[in-house]
Amino acid sequence: MVYIIRLMIFVSIFLMSSCSQGQNEKDSQLALMKTTNPNPTVTAENNGKDRAEKIEKDVESFDEIYDVAVVKGKRETLVVYKVKHMQRFNMKKIEKNLNKNLEKKYPKENFTVSSDYKIFLEAVRLVERKNNGTLSNKQAERRFNEIVKMTSDMK
Template identity: 50%
Template sequence: MKRKPIVVYGLLVLVIGSLLSGCNQGEKTSEESRSSMIQSVDPEATAVKKGDHDVAEKVKKDVQSVPAIYDVAVIKGKDEILVAYKVKHMQRFHMKKIEGEINKRLEKKYPKENFIVSSDFKIFIEAIELKDRMKDKDYSSKDAEERLKKIIKFKKERT
């Protein structure tokens, strides 16, 4: 009779473990993207095209100057610049206002650029993942641009 509870608990742990491992859907996540869930990671600004890195870095500094923001990921693509950011916990009630402030600031300072701005945590993690993939020498700029377009499409679908 005493073995029955052990078997039940063992099966319960196995089922829960299987369910949790299925959430990843086979995609590898980087250490930086995993740690971004609980802390500030301050990712470098990145550009698909090597010469555009300076613009991405300037955009990141401008967005970081907003007091309500504590982490920013910027990726400059061929046509668009993805700006994903995290808002301080007590500022979450002002998300629309913060996004409007960022958009206004960026459009004023960089009128020729096309910005995609998001406070969505999933977009932030995807941006970090793309940045990490771009570090790999085998990951082409064409692949990076395609992935950036998918992230932007995902962001537009969510709004």
């Protein structure tokens, strides 16, 4: 009987200690279940933060979309979003309208648009690591290019 009680105490301590992760890691882990709305991020040293914020506002204006992450690189802008549950049947139409709207408003920008959850999660992680200072601009740009390549490979 004492052995069972000790085992239960050990298991409960182990479970509680495994739940104590950093807040930023928790945010990226819960990104699929809740709205995160990360700030737009620029991986290059150019000042494209204002444009990234405008792009985020434009994407958020769509009623079907509830969470957006925008990452602006040297040559491309990655726009990833989550669609409201009841709108998932219209995902192709939503992406087509979003692409058309972005190309119309920002003709000089090259956009990579995705509603894939894995890409969204990777973009949120990139934003968190960039904002924490754990990634330099060069490392962030390299990771950004990997995510964009992942997006094109999935299509």
